[in-house]
Amino acid sequence: MDSLFDDGSIALRPTVIDVDCGALRHNIAQIRARVGSARIMGTVKANAYGHGLIRTAQELLSCGVDELGVAFLEEGIALRRAGITAPVLVLGGIIGNQISHFLEHDLQITASSVYKLRQIDETAAAMGRRAQVQLKIDTGMGRIGIRHENAVMLFDAMREARHADLCGVYSHFAASHDADPAFTKLQLQRFMEVLDYFPRNGLPMPVRHIANSGAILQHEDAILDMVRPGIMMYGVYPGPDVLRSVALRPVLAMRTRVVYFKVVRAGTAIGYDHTWTAERDTRVVTLPVGYGDGYARALSNRGDVLIHGKRYPIVGRISMDQCMVDIGSDSAYNGDEVTLIGAQDGARITVEELAEHCDTIPYEILTMINTRVPRRYLP
Numbered sequence: 001m002d003s004l005f006d007d008g009s010i011a012l013r014p015t016v017i018d019v020d021c022g023a024l025r026h027n028i029a030q031i032r033a034r035v036g037s038a039r040i041m042g043t044v045k046a047n048a049y050g051h052g053l054i055r056t057a058q059e060l061l062s063c064g065v066d067e068l069g070v071a072f073l074e075e076g077i078a079l080r081r082a083g084i085t086a087p088v089l090v091l092g093g094i095i096g097n098q099i100s101h102f103l104e105h106d107l108q109i110t111a112s113s114v115y116k117l118r119q120i121d122e123t124a125a126a127m128g129r130r131a132q133v134q135l136k137i138d139t140g141m142g143r144i145g146i147r148h149e150n151a152v153m154l155f156d157a158m159r160e161a162r163h164a165d166l167c168g169v170y171s172h173f174a175a176s177h178d179a180d181p182a183f184t185k186l187q188l189q190r191f192m193e194v195l196d197y198f199p200r201n202g203l204p205m206p207v208r209h210i211a212n213s214g215a216i217l218q219h220e221d222a223i224l225d226m227v228r229p230g231i232m233m234y235g236v237y238p239g240p241d242v243l244r245s246v247a248l249r250p251v252l253a254m255r256t257r258v259v260y261f262k263v264v265r266a267g268t269a270i271g272y273d274h275t276w277t278a279e280r281d282t283r284v285v286t287l288p289v290g291y292g293d294g295y296a297r298a299l300s301n302r303g304d305v306l307i308h309g310k311r312y313p314i315v316g317r318i319s320m321d322q323c324m325v326d327i328g329s330d331s332a333y334n335g336d337e338v339t340l341i342g343a344q345d346g347a348r349i350t351v352e353e354l355a356e357h358c359d360t361i362p363y364e365i366l367t368m369i370n371t372r373v374p375r376r377y378l379p
Contacts, residue, residue, distance in 0.1 A: 014257035014335075015289045017375045018342065019051050023249035025063045027233050030246045032064060034216060035223050040064070041089065041209065043230035044079075045071035050294075050366040051234060051252055052375040054082045059377075060233070061086055069228055073098050076107040087167070089134055093144045099123040099131075108132040108167050112144040114157045117164070124163035131164040137194055139171045139187040139210075151194040159203075168207035168226065169195065176222070177214030177239030184215065188222050218243035236351050236362045250350070252366065253342025254295070254373070258307070258332050260286035270324055271316025276301055283327045284315065287338055292320040294368035295340060298358040305338050309345025341365075 031040060042065040043049075048056035057068055057079055067087040070076050076088045089108040096119050102109045103124060111117040111133050124131040135154055138145035146154045148171075158166055171191045176184045191210050198205045209226035211219065216227050217237070231238050235250035264270065264284045269277040278284075287305070291297040295318060303314040305325055315326045325338070341349055351362040358365065 013288070013374060014259065015287075015293060015373055016255055017050070017052075017369060017373050018253040018255060019056070019375055019377045020249070020251050020253070021059050021377055021379055023235055023251045024056070024059055024233065026249050027235055027246075027251070028060065028063045028065060030248065031216065031227075031229050031232065034246050035211075035227050038223050039066040039207070039209075039226040041067040041069045041226055041228045042233060043069045043091075043228055045069065045075060045091070045230075046367040047371065049231060049234050049363070050369040052377075053078060054084075055375065055377055057082075057084055067226070073101055073107070077101065077105050080105045080107070087132075089168075096123075100127060103127055103129045103131055106132070108134055110134055110136050110144070111154070111158075111164075112136040112138075113146055114153055117154065117157050117161060121161040121164050129163070132167050133158070133161075133164045134168040134170060135166070135206075137169065137171045137191060139190040139194075140183065141172045141174045141187075143172070145171065148190045148194050152197055155197050166206050168209060170209045170228075173210065173212055173215055173222070175214075176212055176219055177217075177237075177242045179241040181219065184219055184222070188219070213238040214242055217245050231363055231366070234366065236366070238362075240352070250342065252351070252369075254289075254340040254369065255342065256287050256289045256338050256340060258285045258334055258336045258338060259288045261332060261334065262286075269316075271300075272319060273317055275317055276315040278326075283329065283331075284324050285327055285332050287323050287325060288321065289340065289373075290319050290321045290323055292370075293373050294370045295323070296354070296358050296360075296365070296368060298360075299354065302357045303340075303354060304349060305340050306344040306347050306349060307332050307336060307338050309347045311347065311349075 042060040044057045047053050069089050069091050071092045076090050120131045136145035137148055137151050139148045173184050208224040211222040211227040213229050213232035215222040235248045264278045264282050266278050266280045289295050297318045300318045304311045312325045312327050316324050351365050354365045355362045
């Protein structure tokens with residue numbers, strides 16, 4: 001289970017996330033066709049972008065993904081406790097007291113500085129184990145990783161390590177989804193120059209990876225030994241201007257059901273702060289979903305839902321657990337299905353649309369959906 005709420009004996013809420021495993025398989029097949037023989041590291045951090053960590057990871061591995069990437073140690077441990085034995089790289093930064101847990105659970109560690117690499121080597125020596133290490137180079141993202149001009153120091157330290165194995169060298173693009181390729185090309189140039197250290201010193205080239213979703217889609221020269229698709233695996237493009245060179249299918253849908261119907265008279269205000277007032281006699285239904293589930297409060301008086309394949313507006317403030325929809329003179333009954341994200345009877349509400357309403361990015365819309373909402377996996 002990814003959370004308590006995946007327990008079928010108690011998952012009785014009408015609000016659910018549907019995960020289309022067939023669409024997920026399609027997307028991986030499209031990515032595989034795009035990247036050829038390169039290994040694929042499926043990024044499943046942040047509860048697999050809202051799709052459910054464990055089951056999504058299992059599905060990805062079953063359809064040809066070679067490795068998995070997570071952000072935090074705890075995510076890696078959860079995968080191991082679920083019986084997943086594939087290579088798992090923790091992409092985030094570490095602190096010293098975490099290292100023993102990486103070793104205990106056979107997780108690959110990101111070494112982003114000489115100091116951290118030496119900590120890893122010392123801990124592995126003390127435990128009588130070998131650490132699996134990937135070296136992170138900062139080519140312009142500015143988060144973690146040794147600066148590219150100092151990378152030789154990290155590579156030299158790796159050669160001195162006696163209890164660590166080098167599993168790869170990687171970097172991360174800051175703007176590979178942009179229409180302007182200039183900075184991405186600069187980052188790739190820096191990365192390739194850094195990697196020249198290995199042949200220059202008569203050493204075998206380690207596994208190299210830098211291509212995220214944006215680079216897979218529009219920078220073929222960045223597809224090296226491995227790629228790290230993230231949001232594109234889930235059928236969402238990483239930016240509005242990105243080249244759509246791969247045909248993707250949305251994987252996630254968010255659905256609920258009508259739980260209350262009422263007639264609202266003209267001049268009546270509803271919801272917190274009375275931000276919406278009925279201009280005419282109308283019909284309003286209540287849905288059992290709110291920002292406590294990750295359905296953003298910013299969608300108040302902006303977002304739409306689908307009922308019987310027709311769009312209707314959210315009205316009033318979205319509250320923690322409920323929201324209201326104006327259906328005008330139409331009819332809807334308790335138990336009728338409502339689609340908040342996804343397709344219904346030929347109509348569709350996309351993650352990108354919600355992101356635009358909220359002045360954010362699709363990544364945030366997906367990862368805001370929390371574990372209170374049960375996931376249902378469709379074949």
